[in-house]
Amino acid sequence: MSLKPKSADESKAEMTVRMFPSDANPAGNVFGGEILRQIDLIAGLVAQRHCKRNAVTASIDRVNFLKPVMVGNALILNARLNYVSRSSMEIEIHVEAENLFTGVKTLTNTAYVTSVALDENGRPTDVPPLLLVTDDEKKRFAEGEQRMLQRKRERKQH
Template sequence: MNAKTVDETQIVMAQQMMPHDANPYGNVHGGVIVKLIDTTGGVVALRHAGRNVVTASIDRLDFLQPAFVGDILILKASLNLVGSSSMEVGCRVEAENPITGQVRHAASAYLTYVALDADGRPTAVPPLTLQGPEQTRRNAQAAQRRGLRLAERRNEAAMDRAGRPGQ
């Protein structure tokens, strides 16, 4: 399995927000943004794995600025970390006012995807080749997040075995 670079699989997607994307306040509904983030991140993971992928988790999602009807959402996603079958993708969402040209950083997220074989089981993905200090920094930060996710899962499993109240 040949290694791939971040640049080979990164993607930029754009979509104009319409009235049906709005919440009762007139802002773009957070769920619409989440779906676009997941779709964009999934394309990156699919391009890297070369096979079907599923979303395993959204590690972090921060809404930073509102997006409005008429804005063009620009989603930029790339790989941060690759494991044996899983991949962490970072996604940045920018909201551009097409009239004024003003661009706002609307949201950021980290998502984990798992590649699946024909039977729907996790399967190996190509390794990731890092190029430059920025990709190396992102990879190191992603490895720390992965360590925290795994520790949290172990802690939750131990709590489940001990019987959490209300469970």
């Protein structure tokens, strides 16, 4: 498997999904679990695009539900790699709800997902480094590294 550095642009993804009554409670609010499912799906896609291997979700940082998503809305997810370490990758996801009658888009969630690449034996394995070109990419990487260290500290406490 090639470990040539790759840019975050090569693996970033956007996904739009329409929300149906089966995704929501009787009042029409889309379940948090459905939004988490979509976050998990797009993060896995970005991770696998980067490492070209099977990748599993190791953690999803605290997700806040800032505004409701209603039945009939389109859920728009944008996901991008911030940081990669040896086998782990941090993906940042922004979720918006679009009212299809008015076109108004509202930010409803942000999340950080850590995915881990696995080899043929299901063990964590090295991923390509992240190519950092812009100041924004360098800033995201440095901040991602700090969050990764914080996650490690928290795991040690458990």
